[in-house]
Amino acid sequence: MNKKFDIFTLPPRLFKYYSYDSKLNVKRLSGEVYLACPYDFNDPCDCQREVINNSTDRVAIKGNNWLKRKMKELDYNEQDCEDLAANLLLNDSKVKEVHKKMLERLGILCLTSTQSDTLMWGYYANNDGICIEYDVNKIVRNLVVGYINKMSYTTTRFLYSDEKYYQIPEQRTPSLKPVILKRAKETIRKIDVKHITNQFLEEQHNELNALNLARNIFLKRIYAQSIIYNISPDGSPATLFFNREEKTSETKYFKKTRTWSHEKEFRFIVSLGGRLPINIGKDCIKNVYLGCNMSNERIAAIAYLMTKNNLTAVLYKMKR
Known part of the structure; x- marks a missing residue:
């Protein structure tokens, strides 16, 4: 069984595979990542x-206004x-509607702990794309800053x-x-508030308030864990509203069937970040790997972008 990692104990290495796209490569090699919505996944059971x-349980703990604030977060008028909060406390007729809205607003960054899986090179990069290795020591705080900078x-x-x-x-x-x-505090202590370019802040x-917001965003809005692979992802159903203290939250976002176990996936969950591109900085890019079938022309294009962005990352090419 693989070791279970979380946001405080990250895997030693983290990677993401990409198909070759000349326009998107410009963004990717400048440090941009995309927070996908569960409806974009190729597994129809994933998070759904x-x-x-x-x-009722959450309101009893959080107070009467908590549920209305949750609906406001989902962009309801x-x-x-008012109507949805009252309805959810009375019956379950609006649960599916609210759940769908929550999934649309949920941002997920899917990474892996391997750069040499042949299936993933085939599925996600067609063997002529790229695989980017991100600096584990920087990715969390850069993700926090990048997310804050993209918040409306x-x-x-x-x-x-x-x-x-x-x-x-x-x-x-x-x-x-x-x-x-x-x-x-140890995880985000090196955040430089000068890198926070959020207009409201x-x-x-x-600067102290901006730093406190970054700390609270990290503690309350970002969650991460390695995927747990089972023969069947048991533990369903999960609760509608996320609660770190409940084990069913793992079922909701961090359990998949054993069919996908070769992916060795590690996942960042970002509240209110669905379908959001954010920049975590080119300094977060540690190494770049090229597919074994990549042409010399494309290799030159990747090398040019890395030079243009002054990337200190090392460039490798996979072999058969």
């Missing part, structure tokens, strides 16, 4: 399994927020003000376990 309504003005203001994301994590989430808080003129 049955759920049960746990609205004010009246729909409205969403940033909503989280900053309504959810008080400008507070230090101990104030924002008093129930946070000290060990989690310590590990979170820039208007606040407060």
